[in-house]
Amino acid sequence: MALLRGVNVGGKNKLPMADLAAIFADIGCCHVSTYIQSGNVLFSAPSTLLKKIAKLVQDRIATRFGIQVPIVIRSxxxxxxxxxxxxxxxxxxxxxxxxxxxxxxxxxxxxxxxxxxxxxxxxxxxxxxxxxxxxxxxxxxxxxxxxxxxxxxxxxxxxxxxxxxxxxxxxxxxx
Incomplete structure (x- = not known):
């Protein structure tokens, strides 16, 4: 699971959850889903990808949406x-x-x-x-x-x- 900080809060850091889920799928995650609009992403991924997910997703969000979003990963x-x-x-x-x-x-x-x-x-x-x-x-x-x-x-x-x-x-x- 990925927990993103500060997305879709008070009209700031707008990030559509469908786009966020697509980013996770594009980097190789499976069974991707989101919960509510505040940046909770459920997924499965190979162990070789787990340590890189936060950085890969952060880079893609920055490139596509122009925002820096801290991400914390938990199993x-x-x-x-x-x-x-x-x-x-x-x-x-x-x-x-x-x-x-x-x-x-x-x-x-x-x-x-x-x-x-x-x-x-x-x-x-x-x-x-x-x-x-x-x-x-x-x-x-x-x-x-x-x-x-x-x-x-x-x-x-x-x-x-x-x-x-x-x-x-x-x-x-x-x-």
Whole structure:
């Protein structure tokens, strides 16, 4: 699965999902489908292609649409691990208040330890492996726990999804 950041949000970075799916098919992916308009692409691909997919797709999007789009790749196993690892779900927090930032790279321990846990109270976050689990009782629009802040502090690229979307993506991947 590919998670694209910042497409079709607020009228910016317009990218038709049919065109996006065609790009994945053109580079050699099979069983390509998209979910909602925010850049979720489900596909299968040979292992030799997996490590190159993000770069190939980014280059084609830049050439065809003139936009730079960060892409994070996850397997169905990784997504299932993400669903099992959410500490806020285990605490009984309402699913509607939960989100995940998927990170392109695993951040270093020092960078994670340097994050300000009180940056946006009452919001909370936990970094586990290559994900940041978020509890946002006032919603994503009101938090200071943004992509830009995490990316700058952790020296990687992130893309956010609601907990409902993460669940739906895994269901689609396992169908």
């Amino acid at each position: 169905s196993e990784q997504l299932a691990d993400t669903l099992r690892a959410n500490p806020f779900l285990k605490m009984g927090k309402a699913e509607a208040t939960l989100h995940v930032y998927f990170l392109a790279d695993k951040p270093g321990t020092d960078a994670v330890n340097g994050l300000d846990a009180a940056r946006s109270t009452p919001d909370e976050f936990r970094v586990i492996h290559q994900e940041i689990f978020l509890y946002l009782p006032n919603g994503m629009a009101r938090t200071k726990l943004t992509n830009a802040w995490f990316d700058s502090k952790l020296k990687t690229v992130s893309t956010a999804r609601s907990w409902a979307t993460v669940n739906k993506l895994l269901a689609l991947m396992q169908a």
